Amino acid sequence: MSDRIHLNTTHANSYFIQVGYNLIDDVRTFISGQWSCQKGVIIVDEKVLHLYGDTFIQKIVDVFEKAVCCSVPEGESSKSIEAYSNILGQILNSGVERNTPVIVIGGGVTGDLGGFVAASSLRGMPLIHIPTTLLSMVDSSIGGKTGINHSAGKNLIGAFYEPTAVFTDLKFLETLPRKEISNGLGEVIKYGMISNAAIFKLLKQLPVNEAFTYSENWKKVVEICVGIKVSIVEEDFKESGIREFLNFGHTFAHVIEKVGNFEEHSHGEAVYMGMWGGVKVSNLLGFNVNATNLSAFRPLYDLTFRPDQPVKELTSLMMHDKKVNEGEIKVIGLEALEKPFSKIIKDHSVIHSAWEFIMQEFS
Numbered sequence: 001m002s003d004r005i006h007l008n009t010t011h012a013n014s015y016f017i018q019v020g021y022n023l024i025d026d027v028r029t030f031i032s033g034q035w036s037c038q039k040g041v042i043i044v045d046e047k048v049l050h051l052y053g054d055t056f057i058q059k060i061v062d063v064f065e066k067a068v069c070c071s072v073p074e075g076e077s078s079k080s081i082e083a084y085s086n087i088l089g090q091i092l093n094s095g096v097e098r099n100t101p102v103i104v105i106g107g108g109v110t111g112d113l114g115g116f117v118a119a120s121s122l123r124g125m126p127l128i129h130i131p132t133t134l135l136s137m138v139d140s141s142i143g144g145k146t147g148i149n150h151s152a153g154k155n156l157i158g159a160f161y162e163p164t165a166v167f168t169d170l171k172f173l174e175t176l177p178r179k180e181i182s183n184g185l186g187e188v189i190k191y192g193m194i195s196n197a198a199i200f201k202l203l204k205q206l207p208v209n210e211a212f213t214y215s216e217n218w219k220k221v222v223e224i225c226v227g228i229k230v231s232i233v234e235e236d237f238k239e240s241g242i243r244e245f246l247n248f249g250h251t252f253a254h255v256i257e258k259v260g261n262f263e264e265h266s267h268g269e270a271v272y273m274g275m276w277g278g279v280k281v282s283n284l285l286g287f288n289v290n291a292t293n294l295s296a297f298r299p300l301y302d303l304t305f306r307p308d309q310p311v312k313e314l315t316s317l318m319m320h321d322k323k324v325n326e327g328e329i330k331v332i333g334l335e336a337l338e339k340p341f342s343k344i345i346k347d348h349s350v351i352h353s354a355w356e357f358i359m360q361e362f363s
Helices: 024-034 046-061 081-092 106-125 136-140 170-175 178-192 200-203 216-235 240-245 250-259 267-284 309-318 349-363
Strands: 004-009 017-020 039-045 068-070 102-106 125-131 147-149 155-161 163-169 329-336 337-346
Touching: 004 200, 004 216, 004 309, 024 046, 024 068, 024 163, 039 106, 039 216, 039 240, 046 068, 046 102, 046 170, 046 267, 068 081, 068 102, 068 106, 081 106, 081 147, 081 178, 081 267, 102 106, 102 337, 106 147, 125 136, 125 337, 136 170, 136 178, 147 267, 155 250, 163 170, 170 250, 178 200, 178 240, 200 216, 200 329, 216 240, 240 250, 240 329, 240 337, 250 309, 250 329, 250 349, 267 329, 267 337, 309 329, 329 349
Parallel strands: 017 163, 039 068, 039 102, 102 125, 125 163
Antiparallel strands: 004 017, 147 155, 329 337
16 A cells, blocks of 8 residues: 655656555556666665665666666765765766666665766756655655765755655665664654654554564654655745754754764764754743653663764854854754744854753763
């Protein structure tokens, strides 16, 4: 059983996100119906290729007369200029054409990298996303953000580029380590905080601290998250308004990732910690936001954050975030549960207190 959620923007053709279980036949049918299938490009996470190379991946390769398969090592270090250049070279030297489809299979790193390759190769090639992690299913595969990192900061090189389709196959989650489920839950919890608290009721019915087993409730959770992001992206594709709300916790999270050299904490873990900072900022600004919905998931996260940098330096690192506005830090906070706001924070003592709050909680 699968459902398609359609996304329509004024910036590009509409596309759909199909959420279901065991979608390989749907993927093959869609590709065959869209393109001549003489040539195809597959950009796949190295670990996914190892687990599904003889099954899912091979069935996609078989659709094409000639397929170029590029593997991406797991980890944030693959979102680099070097990795981008390497894959670009493989593709361009293979004789691809502008209408050659690029199928990107993997988590957020592979999706961001592969999406940017598709966006920039021959000034744009058709893109299909097949997310394989919970985080990429509910967040990074939707909305057209692609990109790579720079030494100055995360996701500073990239483009908005929408796919032709997204196939969200929950079967991939069955081989995901439990830690990766927790990683994805960081973004799921974010959706509950900024938009739909019903997510928390569903999560209480799921064994989120165990290996993934498919159920209709898991499908509902993913569909709710996808629906929230779709509705926001439809209204604000280029992040000039309400799409900023999706960054709740992220301004802190990107610094947490950077000071750990993108190795100590995963993105979802950093977002989870960053949301505590967002709650603290909100309360310092005069709102009364309860952190109960965050603390309920605290046992899932065996996390510590003891940076060598003082809070003033952590705050300075926030100035490299894409959301900085006229030299000032912009933070997403909450007036209350499901009521986010965006605010420029000129009083850095508020940010300092938020960092101290995060470090106290994760000491």
